[in-house]
Amino acid sequence: MSRAALLVLADGRFPAGGHAHSGGAEAAVRAGRITGAPDLADFCRGRLHTAGLVAAALAASAVLGLDPGELDAAADARTPSPALRTAARRLGRQLVRAARVAWPAPELDALVRDFPKGAHQPVVLGLAARAAGLDPLDAAYCAAYESVSGPATATVRLLSLDPFDATAVLAGLAPELDRVADRAVEAARRVADEGVDALPATSAPVLEIGAEAHAAWPVRLFAS
Template identity: 45%
Template sequence: MEQDSTVPEPDGAAATSGASLSVLALADARLPGGGHAHSGGLEEAVHRGVVADAGQLREFLRGRLHGAGGQAAAFAAAAARAAERGAGAEYWRRWDVEFDARTPSPAQRTSSRAQGRGTARAGRAAWPCAELEELLSVTTSPHHPAVVGALLGARSLGTPKDAAAVVAYLAVSGPSAAAVRLLGLDPFAANAAVVALERDTELIARRAASTADSRPEDLPSTGAPALDLLAQAHQRHHEEEVRLFAS
């Protein structure tokens, strides 16, 4: 008797029981979202001698994960929940204002919006949805966590925790990849620095998911003054001389 080899379509719950292909694609550095052009402040840190080896890279990544990464994770989780519920333009306006308010560095805001635009273009091609268009009707340069959350939540491709994990991971995987070029670091050592943060990333994703139902104005704010200063210094130096990365 011939067996039916058709794979049934998963329902919403089954589709999010593990990492979906969409979640993995959004976390992949090869996604044409422009993330490869940003070092997350590492280039300036290397220039200043703050990061010079694998050990210092690990500490830099840990600080970045718990600072900018944690904030992005919380806002990505909230965006995913809002997209699940079909939040309207007013929600996305409030989300955008509140994320801006928690990102005091203009250079970091510019970087986030640049990656958001790139990811939105990729999203329109791969995961077209009304929620992404609603977000883009509010701003043509949305912040990166908003786009990730909107794409995963709109079509139940991932949970709020998935959205949080994606942006938290990208907060450290991008600088880690940049370290190979900036420091001539062994790629295996750079990768190990990211993997060492597995528990931290899981904790941040769970915390972000726990606040996903909060109003934008009630979402947590994780300050990282050192990263803000590095971002501003890098922007100034980038205008004066050629740098490898945009941020």
């Protein structure tokens, strides 16, 4: 296993399309829920313990070799917003394109055949991590970090927030990110015995509602 592969996969410059998505931050800024670094910290913390935990558990489960079809259906069930389901599949489609070039693997080829419109991004992330020789905890960390780094980066652009302040928010969340990654792997390991119902189903209704409103905007900076 090469931990350097984790750095490549988690790098914001990896061509997986994440730069075009704000993780709900654009809608939150418009609604006045994010006005500066303290609000961003609260937003990211909430996202980490809800959508981030779910994504991390799905990614870890995929590394463990659980059925991608079952995991994708589980992701669908945990994503009530049609706009967010569409965004997740779009991101998954872009990620698998990049991953197949970086780490060619039959499992990634099969995913393209089985999900021509794209599988949910966390499922693809887990299979990409598996192809790269990473373990479930690596995948969980990557998914959890993405859940907060995307909104932080987007807020720098949306509010002209000082990048140092945004980075400080991410650094401050590090202990919580550790705990979320550990919880995600624990849940993923239970799936073999208990089925996908063992995966977290933590909800974030404001994110879901905001995503639907955001998708209807005639002009927006980010895709989601």
